[in-house]
Amino acid sequence: MHIIENGNVAAALGVKLCRAGVIAAYPITPQTPLTEKLSEYVESGDMKAEYIPVESEHSALAVCIAASSAGARVFTATSANGLLYMHEQVQWASGARLPIVMCVVNRAVGAPWNVWNDQQDSISQRDTGWIQIYCSDHQQIIDTVIKAYWLAEKVSIPVMVCYDGYILSHTYMPFDVPDQNTVDAFLPPFQPPYALDPDEPANLNTVTLPDVRLDVRGELAHGYMEIRYLLQEDLRLALSDAAEAEKRFAQYFGRGGDPYIEPYRCEDADFIAVGLGSLTYQLRTCVDQLRQEGICVGVMGVRYYRPFPDTIIAGALKGKKGVIVFEKALSYGYEGALASDLKSALYEHLAGTGSLPPVQNFIAGIGGREIRTEDLTRMLRAATQGRVSQEPFWIGLKL
Amino acid sequence: MGTRKYRRKTSHSEHGPGDGGRTGSWRVERPVLDPSLCIPCKRNKEACFICWLFCPEVVVSRTIPPTFDLEYCKGCGICAEECPTKAITMVDESKFSDREKHQE
Amino acid sequence: MQVKTNILRLPTQEFVHPGTRACTGCGLAIAYRIGLKALGKDTILVVPPSCLTVLQGLFPVASTKLPCLNVTFASTAAAASGVLATLKVRGNDHTTVAAWAGDGGTGDIGLQALSGAAERGDNFIYFCYDNEGYMNTGVQRSGTTPIGAITANTPFKGKMQQKKDVPAIMAAHKLSYVAACSAAYPLDLYDKIKNCLHLPGTKYFHIHIPCPPGWGYDPRHGIKIGRLAVETGYYDLYEIVNGQFRLTAASEKLLEKRKLTPVREYFHAQSRFKVLTDEQISDIQSHIDAKWANYYKKDEC
Numbered sequence: 001m002h003i004i005e006n007g008n009v010a011a012a013l014g015v016k017l018c019r020a021g022v023i024a025a026y027p028i029t030p031q032t033p034l035t036e037k038l039s040e041y042v043e044s045g046d047m048k049a050e051y052i053p054v055e056s057e058h059s060a061l062a063v064c065i066a067a068s069s070a071g072a073r074v075f076t077a078t079s080a081n082g083l084l085y086m087h088e089q090v091q092w093a094s095g096a097r098l099p100i101v102m103c104v105v106n107r108a109v110g111a112p113w114n115v116w117n118d119q120q121d122s123i124s125q126r127d128t129g130w131i132q133i134y135c136s137d138h139q140q141i142i143d144t145v146i147k148a149y150w151l152a153e154k155v156s157i158p159v160m161v162c163y164d165g166y167i168l169s170h171t172y173m174p175f176d177v178p179d180q181n182t183v184d185a186f187l188p189p190f191q192p193p194y195a196l197d198p199d200e201p202a203n204l205n206t207v208t209l210p211d212v213r214l215d216v217r218g219e220l221a222h223g224y225m226e227i228r229y230l231l232q233e234d235l236r237l238a239l240s241d242a243a244e245a246e247k248r249f250a251q252y253f254g255r256g257g258d259p260y261i262e263p264y265r266c267e268d269a270d271f272i273a274v275g276l277g278s279l280t281y282q283l284r285t286c287v288d289q290l291r292q293e294g295i296c297v298g299v300m301g302v303r304y305y306r307p308f309p310d311t312i313i314a315g316a317l318k319g320k321k322g323v324i325v326f327e328k329a330l331s332y333g334y335e336g337a338l339a340s341d342l343k344s345a346l347y348e349h350l351a352g353t354g355s356l357p358p359v360q361n362f363i364a365g366i367g368g369r370e371i372r373t374e375d376l377t378r379m380l381r382a383a384t385q386g387r388v389s390q391e392p393f394w395i396g397l398k399l
Numbered sequence: 400m401g402t403r404k405y406r407r408k409t410s411h412s413e414h415g416p417g418d419g420g421r422t423g424s425w426r427v428e429r430p431v432l433d434p435s436l437c438i439p440c441k442r443n444k445e446a447c448f449i450c451w452l453f454c455p456e457v458v459v460s461r462t463i464p465p466t467f468d469l470e471y472c473k474g475c476g477i478c479a480e481e482c483p484t485k486a487i488t489m490v491d492e493s494k495f496s497d498r499e500k501h502q503e
Numbered sequence: 504m505q506v507k508t509n510i511l512r513l514p515t516q517e518f519v520h521p522g523t524r525a526c527t528g529c530g531l532a533i534a535y536r537i538g539l540k541a542l543g544k545d546t547i548l549v550v551p552p553s554c555l556t557v558l559q560g561l562f563p564v565a566s567t568k569l570p571c572l573n574v575t576f577a578s579t580a581a582a583a584s585g586v587l588a589t590l591k592v593r594g595n596d597h598t599t600v601a602a603w604a605g606d607g608g609t610g611d612i613g614l615q616a617l618s619g620a621a622e623r624g625d626n627f628i629y630f631c632y633d634n635e636g637y638m639n640t641g642v643q644r645s646g647t648t649p650i651g652a653i654t655a656n657t658p659f660k661g662k663m664q665q666k667k668d669v670p671a672i673m674a675a676h677k678l679s680y681v682a683a684c685s686a687a688y689p690l691d692l693y694d695k696i697k698n699c700l701h702l703p704g705t706k707y708f709h710i711h712i713p714c715p716p717g718w719g720y721d722p723r724h725g726i727k728i729g730r731l732a733v734e735t736g737y738y739d740l741y742e743i744v745n746g747q748f749r750l751t752a753a754s755e756k757l758l759e760k761r762k763l764t765p766v767r768e769y770f771h772a773q774s775r776f777k778v779l780t781d782e783q784i785s786d787i788q789s790h791i792d793a794k795w796a797n798y799y800k801k802d803e804c
Contacts, residue, residue, distance in 0.1 A: 021592040022585065050588035054581060055619030062578030062616065066549065066585025069572050072592055074585075088575050097409050156408070194411065196547050196570040196586065198598060203412040203565035205573040207556060212402055215563035216415030222402045230408045410562045410573075417522035418560035425527060448510050452689060453726055455532030457521045471521035475528030475715075476723025489723070 001177045007168035010138040010175060011077070011103045011161070012037035014145030016047050017183040018101075020075040021190075022067035024052045024060040028082040029115045030165035031105040035077055057082035061089035061102070068098040069204060071195030073149065076100075079165055080107035080121045087125065094129030094231060096205050099152035099190070100159075101145065106277070106328070107165040108367040116368020117165040119276060123329035123337050125160065129231050131238060132306040134276040135163040136262065139175040140303075143256070146178065147245045150187050154245075155238045157231070164278045164328075166368070178253055186252040235307045242304055260309035261316060262301035265291065269298030270321040271384045272357075276302050276338060279326055279364070279371065286377040295384050302338065310345035317346060319355035324383045326376070327392075328365045335392045336361045361392040369396050417471065422456070426474025428489040430467050436486035439463045450478035450487060506697040508690055514540045523566045525558040528722025530686040530713040530729065531632050532558060535603065537689035538630060538710075539569065541696035546599045547572070547586055551579045551613065553605035554639045555632070577612045579604045580620035580705075583627045599700065600627035606647040607637045610669040617705075621676040624704035628696070631669060631707070632686075634714035642717045650787075651770075651779035654717075661778045673707040674743050681743040685711040687729025691740055691752035702744075711738050719774030728772050736763040736791045750798065757795070758802050766791055 005013075011034050015023070023042070025035035041047035050067075054060045057078050064074040078086065083104055093100050104122045108114035122132060133148065135141045141163050148159040163169065194202065208224040215221045222230075242259045250256035264284050266272055273283045280301035290297050300316060302309075317323050323346075327336035334340065339361035350356040360383050365371045375395050382388050430450075434440040438447040440463055451461045458468035459478055467478075479487040518539035525532045531554055539546070548571040550556055556573060560566045574582040583602040590598055604613055609631035617629065636654050637643040644654040646667035653661050674681045679702040684692040692710065699706045713729045715722040732738040733753045740754040750758060757763065767784050770776040 022588040024585070048592070050592050052584055052588055053623070054584075055615060055622070058575075058577060059581035059584075059616050059619060062574060062581035063585035063588065065578075066572055066574065066582035067589045068585075070547070070586045070589035072589035089578065092575055095409075194407075195589075196572060198545050198547065198570055201414060201565075201568055201570040203414070203559055203567065203571045203573065205410045206412055206559060206562050206565070206571075207573075208410050208562040213561075213563060216413045219405065220400070220402050221407075221563035222405055226402050226405075227408065227410060234408070412560060412563045412565035414520060414560075414565040414568045416520035416566070418520070418564040418566050419522050419524035422522045422524075445511055452510050452513070452537075453533060455525065455529050455536070456523070457517050457519055457536060461515055468521060473527040475725070476721070477528055477533075477725055480723040481726055 001179070002174055003177055004172050004174045005138070006033070006170050006172050007138050007141050007163055008034035008105070008170070009037055010141040011145055011163070012041070013177055014142040015075045016041050017178060017180055018146055018149045018187055019073065020049055021072040022050045022052065022063065022074045024054050024063035024074070024076040026054050026057050026060045026078070026082065028057070028079050030107060030169045031077045031079045031082070031103065033169070034103060034105065057086040058089055061086040061093060064100050065089060065093050065096060065098055068100055069096065069196055071190065071192050073190040074100055075102070077103035077105065079105045080109050083121045083125065084109060090125055090128045090130065093158045095228070097156040097231065098158055099149070099156055101148045101152055102158065102160055103145070104160050104162045105165045105169045106162055114367040117167050118328040118366050118368065119162070120329040122160060122162045126306055126337060129157070129235060130306065131157055131159040131235070131304070133159065133161055133303055134305060135161065135168065136278050136281050136301055138168065138173040141168065142175060142177065143249065143253070146183060146187060147249050150248070151238065151241055151245045153190055155234055155241050156193065157235060157238060162277065167278050182252050186248065239304070239307050239309055260302070260304045260312045262303055263316060264299045266298030266300055266316065268296065270296040271324060272317055272320050273297060273299040273324045273326060273380055274302060274338065274342060275299070275326045276305060279328060282371065282373060283326065283376060283380070285373050286380050289377050290381055295381060297380060297384060305338070308341050308345065310348060313342060314345045314349035317357055318350055320357040322384060323357045323359045324362065324380060325359060326362045326364055330363055330392060336363060339392070358387070360388060362395055363392050364395040366394070371396065422471045422473050423469050426472060426492060428474050428476070428491050429469060429472060429495065430474070430476070430478050430487045431490045432464055433486050433488070434464050436484045437464055438484060439465070447483065449481050449483060453477050453481050506694050508693055510690070513537070513690070513693065516540065518568045520566045520568070523558045523560065525554065526716055528715045528725050529554070529558070530634065530725050531555060533689060534632060534686040534692060534710050534712060537693050538696060539567070541693045542599055542601050544569070545597055546601055549574060549579055549583045549586060549600065549602040551576050551604050551608040552639065553608050554634065555603050555605070557639060576608055578616055579608055579613050580617040580629060583629065584620045584623065584625040587625055587627050602627060602629045604629070604631055605637070605639070606631060606633040606635060606669070607645040610646045610667050614672070617673070618676065621673060621678055621705045621707070626704060628700065628706040629708065630710060632710045632712045634712040634717055635666070636717050638714050638717045651783055652775045653778060654775070659778070670707065670709045677746065678707055679704050679745055680706040682707070683709045683739060683741050685729050685733060685738065685740060686713060687726045687733065688740060688752050695742055695751070717775070720772060724772065728769070731764065731769040731772060734764045735766040735769045736795050737766050737769055758798060761799065763791065763795060
């Protein structure tokens with residue numbers, strides 16, 4: 001069924017179709033309409049779920065962690081400082097191997113206060129062991145939520161579905177809402193490997209030791225290091241599960257492409273612009289313009305940011321004359337996080353082969369600063385002609 | 400031989416005694432019961448059992464007479480202190496020849 | 504039908520194994536052991552970092568025979584709400600959700616989540632075991648540490664502030680049930696648990712827990728010291744059922760007896776109070792006397 005709705009509603013519809021059983025909700029701009037929509041579904045009886053209006057974001061994820069540990073499919077959403085407030089729990093959820101799906105509606109972080117879009121909030125969580133997927137339009141939002149539950153439950157790792165605040169959350173686009181029966185077939189009910197149960201008592205997430213130790217059956221159990229290693233190992237293996245999710249989704253719903261990257265006019269391009277989220281769609285306009293000028297550029301959206309699809313990205317950028325990374329966040333004290341990870345992947349796979357492209361890094365849209373297409377075009381053009389700056393270059397800065 | 404084949408990937412504990420090891424090795428004195436003063440012993444029926452009630456370590460048995468699991472008894476002395484007839488006394492470990500048995 | 508048990512009628516089933524890492528003579532171990540007997544097998548526990556985490560055991564060995572979820576320090580009550588939500592969504596209305604947190608994890612860092620859960624009326628039972636300090640991390644002062652107590656970070660002058668009255672804060676949420684208990688009176692704790700489980704919303708229990716290393720006494724005197732706290736009228740055993748306050752057990756008996764043991768006996772039994780001056784003790788005594796004068800008056804009405 002095709003409808004025209006905003007990105008937050010797209011996400012809410014995804015959660016409803018996935019039959020989440022426990023929803024924790026705390027308001028924060030620009031996520032709020034998402035959880036408000038879910039409250040409408042729950043109160044009208046359209047959705048059979050427990051809706052917990054918690055008193056903080058830290059508690060929102062605490063509710064999800066506990067409810068998931070007891071065997072329910074769960075959901076929460078947040079932005080910016082809300083995500084930062086729940087950071088302790090974000091780390092907890094992945095270490096506890098819980099298949100939580102959380103939408104992060106990207107917004108700038110304080111201090112100082114800013115309610116508009118950039119990606120500093122989710123980027124700052126990239127080390128936490130969650131799967132991170134960035135959406136570029138409303139169809140991707142609803143589809144990714146559905147795929148996220150399947151993937152999370154397959155690999156027992158939580159998934160952050162990220163989309164740009166206001167630019168996607170509050171704008172209206174047409175998109176297809178999958179039919180419930182097909183979603184039910186794609187995503188069967190949650191079957192956790194263990195759920196808290198008085199008939200099968202266990203103590204979860206208690207203190208672990210630096211070293212391994214015998215359990216009550218006389219078997220050698222992991223130490224903390226092994227448990228954390230297994231998270232890393234399973235995250236890296238999740239790259240292939242992500243491809244499987246995509247393929248499976250395509251079988252059921254008839255759409256889907258490459259899970260990791262979204263290339264546009266990249267095959268014959270000399271220069272590739274790279275970005276996360278809706279910015280990459282805006283860059284398509286720049287690419288089309290520059291192509292008309294005879295400059296051979298393409299743009300590649302990165303969808304899976306964690307686990308980082310290093311092999312795929314290096315393969316797609318191999319031998320290119322230049323890579324230009326546009327980001328709405330950075331790792332303060334150095335450079336854009338995506339640029340760093342991308343350079344690391346290129347170095348890892350292409351160093352010494354003669355096909356290692358130079359990389360430039362642009363920062364844009366911080367705190368919702370308007371990103372004008374003509375500015376992007378101008379910087380992209382300049383970047384194809386030479387190195388614009390040694391340090392990451394901030395587009396639209398008005399110092 | 401590592402833990403690759405271990406059945407769980409998370410911190411998931413099953414229950415059993417002695418998480419703290421042989422906690423009997425902690426004590427410096429142990430409880431000794433004089434059945435001639437012990438109420439359930441004298442009456443030969445269920446009675447009192449205050450020592451069983453207050454033991455923090457679950458090492459006092461609810462039997463006639465109550466016995467002490469010396470593998471785990473930490474020698475806190477609460478049973479001796481609370482016994483209404485002073486049937487239990489705390490005696491220095493050095494008085495017992497089996498004290499090495501309860502060392503780590 | 505109100506339960507009033509005695510030792511011989513107490514269930515014999517144990518839900519805790521011996522050989523835990525708890526300190527010798529730990530007051531929590533007593534309250535926890537008897538509390539679990541009242542809760543029974545059909546229970547899921549939620550526990551933040553605290554002495555109980557250690558008592559419950561280090562991975563992969565657990566000392567408790569019930570399912571338990573360890574959670575972050577500030578989130579105990581929120582996690583309890585989460586477990587409850589899953590039970591509800593699965594149509595399970597019989598399993599009890601019980602949170603056990605320390606005084607720091609309840610009245611300090613955990614207060615926000617607890618207040619939220621209480622306001623939402625989430626139907627679980629919450630136990631605050633109050634050993635009056637952050638004991639697990641080495642006896643640092645908490646909101647419920649009493650005035651004058653020496654702790655690791657009030658090492659010379661003792662705590663300068665009053666003990667936070669957390670049960671009163673919880674009573675202000677208009678809960679169906681708030682109780683003040685003590686490890687020294689385990690049967691009172693047992694009865695209160697049994698008698699409140701059918702009541703709606705969040706049930707709050709505050710349990711006074713003598714702590715040998717934290718309070719400074721020979722472990723064998725733990726129960727005696729817990730009793731002294733009550734017999735001096737310093738710490739009261741009570742319950743508030745739908746807003747109605749009443750003293751229970753030994754505190755109720757004090758209403759008839761009309762005689763309180765001087766509170767200095769309680770303070771002198773613990774080395775943590777060694778810097779409490781006679782003036783301060785006298786001041787505390789007059790507050791206790793005033794509180795009890797009020798109780799006597801209400802009792803007469």
